[in-house]
Amino acid sequence: MSLRIVVCVKYVPDATGDRHFADDLTVDRDDVDGLLSELDEYAVEQALQIAEEADDAEVTVLTVGPEDAKDALRKALSMGADKAVHVEDDDLHGTDVMGTSLVLAKAIEKTGYDVVIAGMASTDGTMGVLPAILAERLGVPQVTLLSEVSIEDGVVKGRRDGDSASEQLEASLPAVVSVTDQSGEARYPSFKGIMAAKKKPVESLELDDLDIDADEVGLAGAWTAVDSAAERPARTAGTIVKDEGEGGKQLAEFLASQKFI
Amino acid sequence: MAEILVYVDHVDGAVRKPTLELLTLARRLGEPVAVALGNGAADTAAALAEHGAVKVLTADAPEFAEYLVVPKVEALQAAYEAVSPAAVLVPSSAENKEIAARLAVRIGSGIITDAVDLEAGDEGPVATQSAFAASFTTKSRVSKGTPVITVKPNSAPVEAAPAAGAVEALSVSFSEKAHGTKVTSRTPRESTGRPELTEAAIVVSGGRGVNGAENFAIIEALADSLGAAVGASRAAVDAGWYPHSNQVGQTGKSVSPQLYIASGISGAIQHRAGMQTSKTIVAINKDAEAPIFDLVDYGVVGDLFDVVPQLTEEVKTRKG
Ligand SMILES: Cc1cc2nc3c(=O)[nH]c(=O)nc-3n(C[C@H](O)[C@H](O)[C@H](O)COP(=O)(O)OP(=O)(O)OC[C@H]3O[C@@H](n4cnc5c(N)ncnc54)[C@H](O)[C@@H]3O)c2cc1C
Ligand SMILES: Nc1ncnc2c1ncn2[C@@H]1O[C@H](COP(=O)(O)O)[C@@H](O)[C@H]1O
Numbered sequence: 001m002s003l004r005i006v007v008c009v010k011y012v013p014d015a016t017g018d019r020h021f022a023d024d025l026t027v028d029r030d031d032v033d034g035l036l037s038e039l040d041e042y043a044v045e046q047a048l049q050i051a052e053e054a055d056d057a058e059v060t061v062l063t064v065g066p067e068d069a070k071d072a073l074r075k076a077l078s079m080g081a082d083k084a085v086h087v088e089d090d091d092l093h094g095t096d097v098m099g100t101s102l103v104l105a106k107a108i109e110k111t112g113y114d115v116v117i118a119g120m121a122s123t124d125g126t127m128g129v130l131p132a133i134l135a136e137r138l139g140v141p142q143v144t145l146l147s148e149v150s151i152e153d154g155v156v157k158g159r160r161d162g163d164s165a166s167e168q169l170e171a172s173l174p175a176v177v178s179v180t181d182q183s184g185e186a187r188y189p190s191f192k193g194i195m196a197a198k199k200k201p202v203e204s205l206e207l208d209d210l211d212i213d214a215d216e217v218g219l220a221g222a223w224t225a226v227d228s229a230a231e232r233p234a235r236t237a238g239t240i241v242k243d244e245g246e247g248g249k250q251l252a253e254f255l256a257s258q259k260f261i
Numbered sequence: 262m263a264e265i266l267v268y269v270d271h272v273d274g275a276v277r278k279p280t281l282e283l284l285t286l287a288r289r290l291g292e293p294v295a296v297a298l299g300n301g302a303a304d305t306a307a308a309l310a311e312h313g314a315v316k317v318l319t320a321d322a323p324e325f326a327e328y329l330v331v332p333k334v335e336a337l338q339a340a341y342e343a344v345s346p347a348a349v350l351v352p353s354s355a356e357n358k359e360i361a362a363r364l365a366v367r368i369g370s371g372i373i374t375d376a377v378d379l380e381a382g383d384e385g386p387v388a389t390q391s392a393f394a395a396s397f398t399t400k401s402r403v404s405k406g407t408p409v410i411t412v413k414p415n416s417a418p419v420e421a422a423p424a425a426g427a428v429e430a431l432s433v434s435f436s437e438k439a440h441g442t443k444v445t446s447r448t449p450r451e452s453t454g455r456p457e458l459t460e461a462a463i464v465v466s467g468g469r470g471v472n473g474a475e476n477f478a479i480i481e482a483l484a485d486s487l488g489a490a491v492g493a494s495r496a497a498v499d500a501g502w503y504p505h506s507n508q509v510g511q512t513g514k515s516v517s518p519q520l521y522i523a524s525g526i527s528g529a530i531q532h533r534a535g536m537q538t539s540k541t542i543v544a545i546n547k548d549a550e551a552p553i554f555d556l557v558d559y560g561v562v563g564d565l566f567d568v569v570p571q572l573t574e575e576v577k578t579r580k581g
Contacts, residue, residue: 015511224372239559240560248574249575
C-alpha cells in the first residue's frame with residue numbers, strides 16, 4: 001500500500017525584509033514579501049527522500065494561510081511534491097497556534113496520512129511547538145526535531161540532538177515527524193519541476209469543509225491575546241575603533257570600564 | 262494565595278539556573294509549587310525551597326528516560342490536576358516547549374513560548390516576548406484556560422527567598438500514549454567544563470572569519486580568560502569547525518548574556534535572532550561595513566588573529 005506523506009508548510013514574511021505587525025497586532029502578511037519558510041524546505045526534502053526510498057509513496061503538501069500562501073505550495077510542488085492542499089478562509093485571520101493546529105489536524109485527517117512531516121519551527125512565530133501539538137491532537141507518536149530520519153516497514157526512526165544528549169528514537173506509523181536544518185540541504189526546483197508543478201492539483205478547503213466553526217479560530221477565537229507590540233529602540237551607536245596594533249588592549253580597557261574584568 | 266506550578270529543569274537532582282530564575286518570576290504571581298521528574302527528583306528540594314518553592318512534587322519512573330516527551334506531559338498534567346494552579350511556568354528549551362504545548366492542549370489552555378519577562382496583570386500574567394529577531398517587543402496574555410508560559414533563560418535574577426519546600430510524591434499512571442516514541446539509545450553530550458551557552462553571563466562566539474576548526478582555540482582561550490561559554494555562527498558550524506550544540510541563532514541557541522563578543526561574524530538576521538537581546542555587544546571584524554557593527558556597544562575593525570589574542574593576554578594580565 002502506498003505510503004501517504006503529508007508535509008506541513010508555512011508561508012512566512014521574508015526574514016530579510018522589513019517584518020512588522022499590522023494594526024490589529026497580527027503579523028503583517030500583506031505589506032511584506034512572503035515565501036515558503038526556509039525551515040519547511042527541509043521537511044519537503046526529507047519527505048521527497050523518504051518517498052524515493054519507498055516503493056510507492058505520495059507526498060501532499062499542506063498549508064493554512066492566505067491566498068498568497070499558494071506560492072509556498074507551488075515551490076514545494078516544484079521541488080517534487082505530488083499534490084497540495086490549501087486551507088484558506090477569511091475567518092482564519094489572526095488564528096494562533098491552537099487554532100492553526102486544529103485546522104491542520106482536521107485537514108490531515110481528511111487527506112489521509114501515514115506520516116506527517118513538519119519543519120522545526122516557523123521563521124515568523126518561531127514557537128517550534130506545532131508538531132508536538134499535532135501529535136497530541138491526532139493521538140499519534142511524535143518523533144520531532146530530527147537531524148536524521150528514515151522510514152522502513154511502518155516504523156520511523158531518527159536522531160534527535162537535544163541539549164544534554166543525542167537520542168535515537170523509534171515509533172510505529174502513523175506518526176508526526178519534524179526535522180531540523182541539520183537534516184540535509186533542500187534541493188532546488190529544476191526547470192522541469194517548475195513546469196510540472198503548474199499541472200499538479202491544488203485542493204482548496206474552507207472551514208466548512210473541515211467542520212470547524214468560525215469562532216474556534218481567528219483573532220476572536222485565539223487562546224492568547226497580544227496587547228501591544230513596540231519596535232525595539234535602536235541600540236545607541238557604539239564606539240568603533242580601527243585596530244592599529246592596540247585594538248585588543250583598547251577592547252580590554254572597554255571591558256574593564258564595564259566591570260567585565 | 263494562588264499557586265503557580267513551576268516545571269523543574271535539573272540534571273540528576275542539580276537544579277539548573279533558569280529554573281531558579283523562573284521561581285523569581287513565579288513569586289510575582291503567587292506561591293510557587295515545583296514539579297521535578299526523573300532521576301534525582303527529590304534531591305532538587307533544598308535548592309528549590311531556598312528560592313521560594315512552598316512545595317516540591319516529585320516523581321520518578323523508567324518511562325521518563327525510555328520514552329519521548331509524553332510521560333513528562335502526563336506527570337505535569339497529574340501535578341496540574343492535583344494543584345489547580347493559576348499558571349504553569351516552564352523553562353524554555355526545545356523539549357520543554359513541547360511538553361508545555363501538549364499540556365496546554367490537554368488542559369484546554371493557550372500557550373505563550375519564550376517569554377523574557379512576566380508580570381502580574383488584571384487579566385492574568387502578562388508576558389513580554391521578543392519578535393522578528395528581537396526587533397519588536399510584545400506583551401501578551403493567555404486568554405483561554407490556565408496560562409501555560411515558557412520563559413527563556415536569563416529573564417530574571419536568581420533571588421534567595423526561603424520557603425518550606427515540602428517534598429510530596431506525585432502519583433502518575435501512564436497511558437498507552439506515553440509509550441508511543443521509544444528512546445532506543447542516548448549519547449550524553451560531553452561536558453567541556455565551560456558554562457552552559459544559554460545560561461552564561463558572557464558568551465564568546467566565532468564565525469566564518471575564524472577560518473578553521475583548529476583556530477577556534479583562539480576563541481576558546483578568550484572565553485576561558487573571561488569564564489565564558491563558546492558560541493559559533495551557522496557558517497562555522499556548517500563548515501564543521503564547531504559543534505552544532507554551540508550554534509547561536511534562529512536554528513541554534515538563543516542567548517541573552519551580559520556580554521556577547523562576536524569575532525569574524527557578519528551579523529546576518531538569523532544570527533542576530535539569537536543574540537540581539539544581549540546586554541552589551543562587542544564585535545571584532547575586519548570589514549567595517551559588517552552589519553554586526555550596527556549592534557555593538559564597542560567594535561574593533563581589525564583582524565581577529567591580531568585582536569583576539571592581544572585581548573586574551575590583556576584580560577589575563579588584568580585579572581592577575
Ligand atoms: C533558515 C535559516 C536559519 C539560519 N540560522 C542561523 C543560526 O541559527 N545562526 C547563524 O549564525 N546563522 C544562521 N543562518 C545563516 C545566516 O544567514 C548566515 O549565513 C551566517 O550567520 C553567517 O555566518 P558568519 O557571520 O560566520 O559568516 P559570514 O557572513 O561569511 O561572515 C564572516 C565575517 O567574518 C569577517 N572576517 C573574515 N576574516 C576575518 C578576520 N581574519 N578577522 C576578522 N574578521 C574576519 C568577514 O568580514 C565577515 O564579516 C541561517 C540561515 C537560514 C536561511
Ligand atoms: N499555517 C501553517 N500551515 C502549515 N504548516 C504550518 C503552519 N504553521 C506552522 N506549520 C508547521 O509547523 C512547524 C512549526 O511551526 P511553529 O510551531 O509555529 O514554529 C512549521 O515548520 C510548519 O511545518
